[in-house]
Amino acid sequence: MIDPELEAFAKALSRVLGWAYFLSWSASFYPQLLENYLHKSTLGLAIDFPTLNVLGFACYTLSTASFLYSPTIKAQYAQRHPEAPEPTVRFNDFLFAAHGAVMCIIGYTQFFPRIWGFAVGQNQRASRAVLAIWWGCVMSIVTVVLIVLSRSGKGDSEDTSAWAWIDVVSCSDARCLSIHTHTHTYTSMYSFLPGLHPRLR
DSSP states (O other), X not given: OOOHHHHHHHHHHHHHHHXXXXXXXXXXXXXXXXXXXXXXXXXXXXXXXXXXXXXXXXXXXXXXXXXXXXXXXXXXXXXXXXXXXXXXXXXXXXXXXXXXXXXXXXXXXXXXXXXXXXXXXXXXXXXXXXXXXXXXXHHHHHHHHHHHHHHTTTTOTTOTTSXXXXXXXXXXXXXXXXXXXXXXXXXXXXXXXXXXXXXXX
């Protein structure tokens, strides 16, 4: 049996750290966007990172919003996790995801001169590898949605032991993790070895 005071302290600490993480990570979006704005240019940047990040944060926003506000997802989560039926997602998680999605969209649009008028290199286009990852993630989510929809008319849509809407959210979560793994790999590689990327200029 957990001591009530210790449990209350742990929850309070979790909330404080959650908001601290929200503030620190949210602030990290601004320097690059402001630098692009001040220089009116995206030259030297790879568009691969924002291309993947837009989708990644869209998936993250979908996931956190579903666990916070969808009665269907909450009920299906409780059915699959009877020992801990309450999702651990909190409002600061959703706010971070939604804010990040907006900032990523702004960053992505800065590569389009017709929108911002910034200087953009002729070769600053997403690589084929990144586009393949992007479309692979989208199609995997669409596939799961179609599978769940195909079951909706069979009278067992509430049975979470098979495919259910929570699997769409789980697939979105997995795509988010996959995308962020690729984006940080790309960023690290091109930061230390920029000559590897043919489309920075």
